Amino acid sequence: MDEASYLAGYDPGRYPSIAVTVDVVALTIRDGRLCVLLVERGAPPFAGQRALPGGFVKAETLDEAALRELGEETGLKPGEGELARVHLEQLRSYGDPGRDPRMRIVSVAYLAFAPSLPDPTAGSDAAGAYWVPVDEAVGLAFDHDAVLADGLERARSKLEYTPLATAFTAPEFTIGDLRQVYAAVWGEDLHAGNFHRKVLSVPGFVESTGETSARGGERGGPKARLYRAGDAKLLHPALLRPDREDRVR
Amino acid sequence: MDEASYLAGYDPGRYPSIAVTVDVVALTIRDGRLCVLLVERGAPPFAGQRALPGGFVKAETLDEAALRELGEETGLKPGEGELARVHLEQLRSYGDPGRDPRMRIVSVAYLAFAPSLPDPTAGSDAAGAYWVPVDEAVGLAFDHDAVLADGLERARSKLEYTPLATAFTAPEFTIGDLRQVYAAVWGEDLHAGNFHRKVLSVPGFVESTGETSARGGERGGPKARLYRAGDAKLLHPALLRPDREDRVR
């Protein structure tokens, strides 16, 4: 039976109603570490614990709901500069009965990649939200540990096949900046020479601005050339993570 | 504001309620063609058009709801032989206001890979459901054209990185069987010799049974060795689709 014929004979009181929310796994890189946006819970259940930002879906698309929630938590306004550069994509939905002790909730989780954003504590609504290094983000409320883990795996995988690493950088960046994004998200260092060769050999990944950085690295080294994101939507060939036996089986 | 603190002050009548359904993109291979399970709609809206099977989520997990719907449409029982071999994974959710003209519905779409299943018309509930080659599955009800397209892209991509092609075959299969799965899903022929070399070189993809097929191919050729699915969860290295420029940008 398909959903629509089902609906035609649907008695609204027949099944317990299900609430729909969005939760956002918002990632950024601060001080070379991958961080996630968390909020502190005031009320039970899980009072005092941290959780992913989220809320009810209103009369809007799911994407709009996720962007709105992200804006409310960071104190930034959708459409204005910084939020406009955020990459937002749907992650997956979580709907186990009992994942919220009060009622049946289906949550559509989103994944956001953001360049380094200001501390959200500046705004008013955003008090109680802050960036936490992902390896310290454990013991979250609800099933948010699992949601975060799924988001991280998606992010790590996306860096292999898409140019989305540039969503974590400033509009103009050096190859070294890009390499540090990969290192932070993947949690392992990369061979600088091979990374450089690879990035420049993938068509449409980056395009040169012709400029170089104003000064060299903080600890020395020559000025580096600056690049912008190219027009590729997929990396061909892909930039694969170093082989790790434990990912295979 | 996170979902739970929102809930604490939630007025149930404040927002229009949202119904939650599951829809299933069930794929199988018949006569060398990739097919999707569709149902014929009897009642408006979209009466007479075809749609993906689906229905309301009851007091069950989303996965259970999807498996239940698939069983109802195919006339097969979950847990019994054939349905137990079906691979089922969540695809993504669709929740645009207006995607169903009657009310706000968020649908969690699932993707199913099945070995060749019997025609569902045998069962009673399953009347009106049938397998349709994917290139003939156009003009579906609701936003199901887009859901199907997303499912197909996911399936094509999954074949690259996972051993899920074996979910389309019998428990024992030849390398040629496997190659035909790839050819059907990707829509392009593969070099038999290179495919053979590649499949056997990926650790854990397939394991030999020691047996060979009872007879050669229908149009000639020697008996082929039989294999089972191995224990790998990911293919390393991956079996990539032939380069196609149009996928890149």
Place this chain on the structure above:
DNA sequence: ACGAGTAAGACTCAATCTGAGAAGAACATA
């Protein structure tokens, strides 16, 4: 101003992987 340390970028090299093709043997059908 100078020396030590760091990083960008270009290069080398051997090992591996890839796509394309060829060949032999086994098997089907007409």
Place this chain on the structure above:
DNA sequence: TATGTTCTTCTCAGATTGAGTCTTACTCGT
């Protein structure tokens, strides 16, 4: 039996990979 198909293995040239070296340019601390 003749013809065509398929399985399986092999070859080979070209591309890609990981690891390392080298030069040059720069920052920082002294």
